[in-house]
Amino acid sequence: MKKHESRRQRHRKKRRYLKWTLKTVWWALALLFILSACGAGIGVGIVSAMVKDEPVRSKADFQRDLDSLFQNSYAYFQNTDKNNNPVRIGAFRNDGEYRKLIRSVNDVSPYLVDAFIATEDRDFYTHHGIVPRSILRAAYQQLVHADVTTGGSTITQQLVKNVILKNREQDLERKSKEIVLAVRLDAMFSKNQILVYYMNxxxxxxxxxxxxxxGVQAAAKGLFNVDAKELNLPQAAYIAGMVQRPNDYNPFRGEKNLQHGIKRMQLVLRNMLETGKITPQQYHEALKFNIKASLAKPDPSANGYSSYPFIMYALETETAEILMQHDGLNIEELSKQGKYRSTLEQYVKQVQTRGYHVYSTIDQKMYDAVNKAATKNLTFHNRTYKGIKGHEQLGAVIIDNRSGAILAFVPGTSSYNQNAKNHALDASRQSGSTIKPLLVYGPAIEEKVISPDTLVLDEKIPRADGSGYYENSGKTYHGPVTVKEALKWSYNIPAIKVFNRLGHDTGFSYLRKLGIPPDPIDGEAAAIGGQTRGYTVAKMTAAFATFANQGNYNSPYLISKVTDANGHVIWEHKQAPTRIFSPQTSYQITDMLRDVVKSGTGVFIGSRIHGYDLAGKTGTSTDDRDLWFIGYTPQVTIGAWSGYDYGFSMSHNDHFTKRAWVNIFNAAAKSSPSYFDKGARFENPGHLFDGVKCLECDKIKKYQDKKKKEQKNNRDQHNNQPPDLPPALPPSVPPPPNNGDNPPPTEPSEPPTKPWYPPPPDEGKKKPHHDPFPF
Structure with a gap:
């Protein structure tokens, strides 16, 4: 007992010490700021050391940042109208009536002003930008983990944080800058000016x-479909209550969020009652108001986010990253430091509010056409597993081979919602056998390890980790086959053997150069799609476009140019292709992939796309969890994937994605024929490498000798049979795998690849290991 009491006393003593330290530090800071404002030299020196990187801003500097609130940023398609002006996708922030910002406190409901003052800053009209006791109170509440916190920032400080400061990290230096700037801002602008800027x-x-x-005008229209001046008391209280946690209190994110918002609204109303802004009668009447019934109804014509939400959000993110790099920030380093997300959000806000013009690579006609046609005559199923509901999805990307520009994409099969995933640009999925040309055969030909006619023995072989054996689909093996034949039918064993002969490090180095780096723990199974992590459709499609572009890789991009509000170019895409493969290797891989669509695993595509020089590769992961086809002509590359977000098995065979791919190809060709020239052909550059006859030549010779001996024995057996017996049948040779879909021509099924989804804890304990690696 004494031991516990002693521990509690030490804890109380430590807490008193922390409180005393915090209080002392705060009042010391407050004194320094006061001295600074009064011109005391020592105060200026110490404070200057804390905010050394922050420039001394004039009123004109403040005005420039504050005026940015009245600018909007816009996104554009690559297409132009009849006057040769770029076609606008939409505004990044608000448009139409949502675009209007208030110019005076008289432009909003008095209830809204009172709600902000009562909840966010009761001393707003009397303080000088900061309230030391409020900051100390907020710090104390955080220290003792109080159930109810009141916040320490004044409206002026919040305005500085929202508009002036770029660094959003919650540290002492940023807080010091915020306080200094709030004091200066308060001295240069009137209270009502500050309040108007804040509400915007x-x-x-x-x-x-x-x-x-x-801004409050956009909030009034977007939440309640009324002008900010027409907000009633409960609506004004609801809006004012959203400031600190706008997403948690957003009524359109579900019933739970709405109820949280209503509780917050009730707190705001109570604050207004306590400060004398409303009467008890007004308070009780407001509590009875049906907020849910007054919410705005959807208007499909509102802005770009309604018509093209996936484009707008993709452009937001890419533009923000462009601006981050323009300011000298390293995205990779920010990610390592855990600061990427917060920094990105800050720059997204700049994208939305600084008057930028963002010119995309998207072809509107093509985008509209492929999104309309992609799911034609396809049935998408739903599945539920252990309480998780899933809907079959589709993601596709069309890339210009010459530049890497993303011309169009299909983000998914579901309509956009606030939790929607872009399955074309953001979702990483296991690649299946689509990885084989990129990781195995392309690098191996480039390194002169193989040539297309090199013989490889297709046989059952053990895994390097001793966990079992690699197998082909159907557990069939084909003896000596050429590399070209192995890729045509997507056999697993030859890919593993070639990858091991090439060297894993060498193969993985090519993936890094192609923008699809491997995981550090990936091994030989990656050769047949057994990767630890997956890749996005956009990145896989761009990697395949390298073969169509004579071995030159272009990173996929969505934005061609960004200008400021005055039309000055602040960033423009500079094409910088990287040589990955020689033209000879690229042509040889392309020629091999032609056979895939002519008579191999992709014949479903080849039998439906006519007149084009077409090459491509199928890919399937275990249990049909991921279905791929990536194909290309000399001008464009189209990649398509289908599957569930949660790794459920698809209800279809691998033709499902191929049908979608055909729909997309035909729609794109019809809408934008300039990208689909039937006369374009892959040109043979000459001097093709063909110097490797076989891998494991001795082993192949022994295999062939064994087969010859077996054939001789069969002949001898036949010759020695009694004359009244029927002749012995020749040994059966298993045909290539065949799903029998729409014959002729027959289409082989795609063998599966090791999944990157985590298996159930008891998987593999109840039955012998079976090859999980798909084509």
């Missing part, structure tokens, strides 16, 4: 049409 700067989440709501 606050983010309120997404409205009923999924548009970003910046």
């Amino acid at each position: 700067s606050v983010f309120f989440g997404k409205g009923t049409n999924r548009q970003n709501l910046y």
Whole structure:
């Protein structure tokens, strides 16, 4: 007992010490800031050391940043209208009536002003930008983990944080800058000016049409479909209550969020009652108001986020990363430091509010056409497993081979919602056998380890880790086969053997150069799609486009140019192709992949696309969890994937994605024929390498000798049979795998690849190991 009491006393003593330290530090800081404001030299020196990187801003500097609130940023297609002006996709922030910002406190409901003052800053009209006791109180509440926290930032400080400061990290240096700037801002602008700028700067989440709501006018329209001046008391209280946690209180994110927002609204109303802004009667009447019934209804014509939400959000992110790099930030380093997400959010806000013009690579006609046609005559199923519901999805990308520009994409089969995933650009999936040309055969030909006619013995072989054997689909083996034949039918064993002969490090080095780096723990199974991590459709498609571009790799991109509000170019895409494969290797791989669509695992495609010089590769993961086809002409590469978000098995065979691919190809060719020239051909550059006859030549010779001996024995057996017996049948030779879909021509099924999804804890304990690696 005494031991526990002693521990509690030490804990109380430590807490008193922390409180005393915190209080002392705060008042010391406050004194320094006061001295700074009064011009005391020592105060200026110490404070200057804390905010050494922050420039001394004039009123004009503040005005420039604050005026950015009245600018909107826009996104454009690559297409132009009849006047040769780029076709606008939409506004990044608000558009139409959502675009309007208030110019005076008289432009909003008095209830809204009172709600902000009562909840966010009760001393707003009397302080000088900061309230030391409020900051100390907030720090104390955080220290003792109080159930209810009141916040320490004044409205002026919040405005500085929202608009002026770029660094959003919650540290002492940033807080010091915030306080200094708030004091200066308060001295240069009137209270009502600051309040107007503040109400225009606050983010309120997404409205009923999924548009970003910046400013109270946008919030009033996006949440309740009324002008900010027409907000009633409970609506004003609801909006004011959203400031600190706009997503958690967003009524369009579900019933739970709505109820959280209503509780917050009730707190705001109570604050207004306590400060004398409303009467008890008004308070009780407001509590009875049906907020849910007053919410705005969707308007499909509202802005770009309604018509092209996946494009707009993709452009937001890519533009933000461009601006980050423009400011000298290293995205990879930010990720390692855990600061990428917070920094990205800060720059996304700049994209939305600084008047930028973002010119995309998207072809509107092609985008509209392929998204309309992609799912034609396809049935997408739903599945539920252990309470998790899944819907079959489709992701596809079309890339210009010459530049890497993304011309169009299919983001999924579901309509956009706030939790929607872009299956074309963002979702990483296991690649299946589509990886074989990129990791195995392309590098091996480039390194002169093999040539297309090199013989490889297709046989059952053990795994390097001793866990079992690699097998082909159907557990059939074909003896000596050429590399070309092995790729045509997507046999697993030859790919493993070639990869091991090439060297894993060498093969993986090519993936890194192609923008699809391997995981550090990947091994030989990666050769047949057994990777630890997957890749996005966009990145896989760009990697395949390298073969179509004579071995030159272009990183996929979505933005061609970014200008500021005055039209000055601040960033423009510079094409910088990287030589990965020689033209000879690229042509040889392309020629091999031609056979895939002519008579191999991709014949379903070849029998339906006529007149084009077409090459491509299928890919399937274990249990049909991921179904791929990536194909290309001399001008464009189209990659398509289908599957579930949660790794369920598809209800279809691998023709499902191929049908979608055919739909996409035909729609794109019809809508944008300039990218689909039937006369374009892959040109043979000459001097093709063909110097490797076989791998494991001795082993192949022994295999052939054994087969000859077996054939001789069969002949001898036949010759020695009594004359009244029927002749012995020749040994059967297993045909290539065949799903029998729409013959002729017959289409082989794609063998599966090792999944990257985590298996159940008891998987593999109840039955012998079976080859999980698909084609």
